[in-house]
Each structure stands twice: as structure tokens, then as C-alpha cells.
Amino acid sequence: MSSSLYKQLGLTGAGSPLSGRHLLLILLAAGFLAFTVFVVHPNEFRIQSFFAGSCSRPSTDATASATPQAKASSAPHDAATESAHSPAPDDDDDVRVLIGIQTLPSKYERRHLLRTVYSLQLRDHPSLAGRVDVRFVFCNVTSPDDAVFVSLEILRYGDIIVLDCAENMDNGKTYTFFSTVARAFNATATTTTGRRRPKYDYVMKADDDTYLRLPSLASSLRVASRTDAYYGLQMPCDRENFYPFPPFMSGMGYALSWDLVQWVATSELAAREQDGPEDMWTGRWLNLAGRAKNRYDNAPRMYNYKGGSPDSCFRHGFVPDTIAVHMLKDDKRWAETLAYFNATAGLPSSSGLLYHLPPPAGAGRP
Numbered sequence: 123m124s125s126s127l128y129k130q131l132g133l134t135g136a137g138s139p140l141s142g143r144h145l146l147l148i149l150l151a152a153g154f155l156a157f158t159v160f161v162v163h164p165n166e167f168r169i170q171s172f173f174a175g176s177c178s179r180p181s182t183d184a185t186a187s188a189t190p191q192a193k194a195s196s197a198p199h200d201a202a203t204e205s206a207h208s209p210a211p212d213d214d215d216d217v218r219v220l221i222g223i224q225t226l227p228s229k230y231e232r233r234h235l236l237r238t239v240y241s242l243q244l245r246d247h248p249s250l251a252g253r254v255d256v257r258f259v260f261c262n263v264t265s266p267d268d269a270v271f272v273s274l275e276i277l278r279y280g281d282i283i284v285l286d287c288a289e290n291m292d293n294g295k296t297y298t299f300f301s302t303v304a305r306a307f308n309a310t311a312t313t314t315t316g317r318r319r320p321k322y323d324y325v326m327k328a329d330d331d332t333y334l335r336l337p338s339l340a341s342s343l344r345v346a347s348r349t350d351a352y353y354g355l356q357m358p359c360d361r362e363n364f365y366p367f368p369p370f371m372s373g374m375g376y377a378l379s380w381d382l383v384q385w386v387a388t389s390e391l392a393a394r395e396q397d398g399p400e401d402m403w404t405g406r407w408l409n410l411a412g413r414a415k416n417r418y419d420n421a422p423r424m425y426n427y428k429g430g431s432p433d434s435c436f437r438h439g440f441v442p443d444t445i446a447v448h449m450l451k452d453d454k455r456w457a458e459t460l461a462y463f464n465a466t467a468g469l470p471s472s473s474g475l476l477y478h479l480p481p482p483a484g485a486g487r488p
Contacts, residue, residue: 217344219377220307220322222259222283222299224291225330227268230275232330233258235456237279239465243336246468254336255322258282259299261289294396296327296404297386300378304387320380323348327400328375333447333459342420342445343377351379352414355424355446357401359435369417370405372436374424374448378404382413420445427455457482 225232240256258281263269276282287298303325310318324343328334346353354371358364378386386392392407408414424446426437433439440447440462450456460466461482469477 216253217324217340217346217348218253218322219255219324219326219340219343220303221254221256221326221328221334221375222303223256223328223330223332224259224295224299226289227260227263227265227272229330230271233275236330237281239333239460240336242465242468247337250336250340254340256281258330259285259295261285261287261295261298264289292398292400292403296400297392297396299327300325300383301387301392304384308384322380324351324353324377324379325383326353326375326377327373327404328446329373329448331448331450332374333450333456334375335444335446335463338423338443338445342418342423346418347379347416349379349381349416350414351377351416351418352382352405352408353377353418353420355421355436356417356419357436359421362434364402367402368405368409370402370409372424372448373399373401374426375446376401376404378414379416382408385411385413424448427459429455 223236236256236258244251244254260282261284263272263284272282272284283299283302285295285298285302287295289295303322307321310320313319326339343353352371354376355374356369357372358367358369386407389407389411391411395403395406398406421435422438422441423444425441425444425448427447427449428437428439431437437449440459444463447459450459466482469479471477
């Protein structure tokens, strides 16, 4: 290197820390390092990482041997990249259900109870969140007072469907529910395996005096057919009740596969015949049209509350593997039912300082 270059670099003259000999040795060392990186081990250098200002990731072996704590504390950029490239769990076989609970606009207390009951079930079974959707269904709100309160509920919870119909039980409300849902949720989504599927596999109509155990419901639907399927408690279940009426599923809670929901929305038969007991008439549509060849009768796991009435094929005492209990018409019945199924089992302990509560009658059962 010439002395003019030394001068340009400010490395010569009095007080210079480096002599020309020293600088020459440094430049030779730098040249050897560059030769090693670019020629001998070219794959160990990433020019783009230099310009991006990021460090290269640890090797696979180093990542595998790291502790969970160390992995969790990795740089946010790395974590985001890993998440973007890691495949999501395959959801092709996970059932998705929309539950429409038919109720009235003025029944705020019942909705509050059901929201609490079902949100706690979803909290305790997080895999169901996003796969089992609970909605409250009623027709046009005509009371100005109800309109204000229902609007607040919609803003706060977003779990209400207001149908375009006059409020009724057996004059078309269920038909309007199924046909509205078919239009509102008709888009399909792509699963992680690339298959197209509807937003919901099943749509269920339920009463607001029915207690559904969502994990049991989902597990039983998971193994059922996703097409041409009709699910519930089949009636008549004996010769003393509704016999010889053609079979239908009890109105406590019954589900149709998505293709049948779409069929209801386009069926002239269903549109024409709406005036009659809604559960019987739903079965009538399907029977006359030769639909719902896959039928799932869930007796004795779906039944009416027994109380002081005699046992029957649709009414009996609680059973541990229950899917649904119907006819919970008052708070006492709800409290007894929730106590049997340990709905308050997760109540936090306060060391006896905050919660002075007696144990619920009948607590301790499954």
C-alpha cells in the first residue's frame, strides 16, 4: 500500500497509533477472512440478512435442544415467521354447529341465564369456541322499550338474530329461522387441507327452557353424517303419545345438516305449510319430500325434566351422559338441573371470606 493511502486514512504522521507495517498485516488478515467466507464457506453468509439488519436463526439442532422457556423468549420476528409457516390444525372433521334458541324479546332474564350457562361451558371446553355458536332468535321487535334493550344486547353480546316475521311459535317462525340462516351464512370457507366447506355443518333449533350440554352435543354430532341428517329426540316414542303421527324430532332441540337447511329455504312445500306445531311440521316436510334419510334418535340422552311426573320414553330422571334436558320452566328446575351436572364446580375458593354459599342440593354428580 502506498504512503498516499496511509495519509488519506489518517494513519501516518506523528502520534499515529499504527505503522504502515501494522496496517498491512491487518489488511492481509481481512483479505484472508473474506476469502474464507465467500469462497470456502459461501453458504454461511447471507447478504440479504446484512442489508435487513437481522440475525440468522439458530440451527435446527440448537432450537430443538432449547428449553421451552428459551423458545418462548425468542425474538418476535422469528416467532411471527414460525407461526406464518406452521400449518394450522386440520379442521376438516371438526363439527360446526349454529344453535338458534327461540325466545321472546322481553325475556331478558332467561337470556342472561343461558348466556352464563353456555359461556362457562365454552370456557371450560375451549376447543368448542368458534365451532359451537349460540344465538337467540325472535321475530320483529314491536315494543319501543324492548327495541332499546335488545339493541343494547346486540351491541354488547352480538348473539341475537331478529327475524323478519310477526312473533309466533307455530306459524312460521322456525321456517323463517332456517331459511334466513341459509341465506345469511351461505358462503363457504377453505380448510387447512384445501377443501371447501360451509360455515356450519348443522343448524339447531332449540327452546329457551332446554339445557344443552354443549360438549356432549358436539361429540355426538361429530360422528354423525354431515348430509341429509336429522338429529334430536324422535317422537312419537310410544303408542300413547302422538301415535300414529309420522315421526319427527321433538321441539326441545333438533338439528338439520346444512344441505337440509338449504333445502328448507328453497322448498315450496316448506314455504306453503307453516301453520302447525313447528316440530311436527318440520318432520312432515322431510317425510313428504323423502328427505333426512340419516336420522339420529338420542333417547334417552335427550328428555323432559321429570319432576313429579311418571317416567316415560321422553321424560325421566337425570342421566350422566345427558345431551339435553327440556321443560325447565322455572328457576327451581334450572337450579336443580345445574346442580346435578356440577355447573358450579369451578367456583373459586375465597378461604371462607367472600363466598358464603350453601352447597347446591344434589351437587357432586357428573
